[in-house]
Each structure stands twice: as structure tokens, then as C-alpha cells.
Amino acid sequence: REVTPMLSEHSTNISLNLELFARIESVYNQMDNLDLSPEQAMLLDKTYKSFVRGGAALDSDKQDRLREINSQLSMLTLQFGDNIRDETNSFELVIEDEEDLAGLPSDLISGASELAEEKGYEGKWVFTHHNPSVMPFLSYAENRELREYMKTTYINRCNNDNQYDNKEIITQMVNLRLERANMLGYDTHADFVLEQNMAKDPATVYDFLGELWDAALPISKQEAAEF
8 A cells, every 4th residue: 555656656757757758759750760670660669659658648737637547546456456355355154064065075175174163163164255265165065055155245245335345446447547548539448458459449349249159159058958
């Protein structure tokens, strides 16, 4: 929490260093006359665009607002992760009936027993939302109701209207990302992110997903029928 704002400010200071950007832009504007190798041209192009995407071409008022957005996003991202961690650590599934352990590997059962002893649940078994516990439980437990409970609580971490809830944080992050994208000349945050990826824009992504859907759906129906 102490270092994150410092790192965010340092990164923003580099992106918004006008003297540094002026030097990069000067070289970029001469690219066609510099006889660059493909690697050099790509490096120059990526460096220039990273500064533009970082706000170097914005006017001073927008740069000030961009600094605020970057700082807020860095802290919200940190809080989001902290909430996931804390709610994950707070979850316990305490099993008292040995029959409810049916199907579980012996090493998982022994680990759950040791954890129960550590937590003061003598003669019981404790399972958590940490991956070494929840994933094998979901894979092997024969008790369908307990599997459903474990899965439902796992996917709803930080969505329980408690001190770890992330819904408001997500809303703030979405709005800040959209404001930043609009400020930099993009319609959406997706447009901003995808520009640097092979797909380039959301329309291409949706086209690809549509093709994947058409190919995968018949196979999925076939597998469902076999099950």
C-alpha cells in the first residue's frame, strides 16, 4: 500500500516526460529516412506508441486528470486483490461426517484433518478456497451438495455484500478505464487494450468467438448426450 502509489507515479512520470517524448517523437518522425532494420523500426514504433498511449500527447489539463486516474486505478487494483485474498483466507468448510469425504484422495483428507486440528476442530476435516484444497474437492468429492456449495461460494468470492465485496471497486475501475480510454481517443477500454494485440479491435474478437461458438456447440451437445 505504501509502494504502489509510488510505482504508479514513477511510471506516469516517465510516460508524461515531455522532453523525453519530444526526443522520441523527433526520431519517430524521421523513421522513413533512418534506414532502420525491421527490429529497430518495431522498437521505435512500440516506444513511440507506448508514450502516446501513456498520455504524452495530451494537453496539460488532461495529463493531470490522467495522473489521478492512474493513481486511483493502482490503488483500486490493489484493494481488489486484497479482498480476494482476505475472503479466500476467511472461508472454511468444516465436515463432521466421514461419509462426506467419499471420493476424496487420502492425502487431501489427511491435510484437511491436520488443518482442522490446527483450527481447533478435533475429529473433523476443514477444506478451504485455496487451490490445493478447493480444486481436488470439486474434482473428486462424491457429495453433490457439498460440491455445489464449494463451487458456489468459490465463484462468489467478494460478491457477498460484506467487508470484502468488490462490486463497487469493479464499478469504479470500469468507469475510470473508460474515462482514460476516451481521453486517449478510444471508444472503449477494450479498444485501448486490443490495439496492441493481434485482434486489434473488439469486432474481430467477437467474430472469432462467433466462429468458435459455431464449431464448438455441436461437439458440446454431442458430449452432453454421451454423458
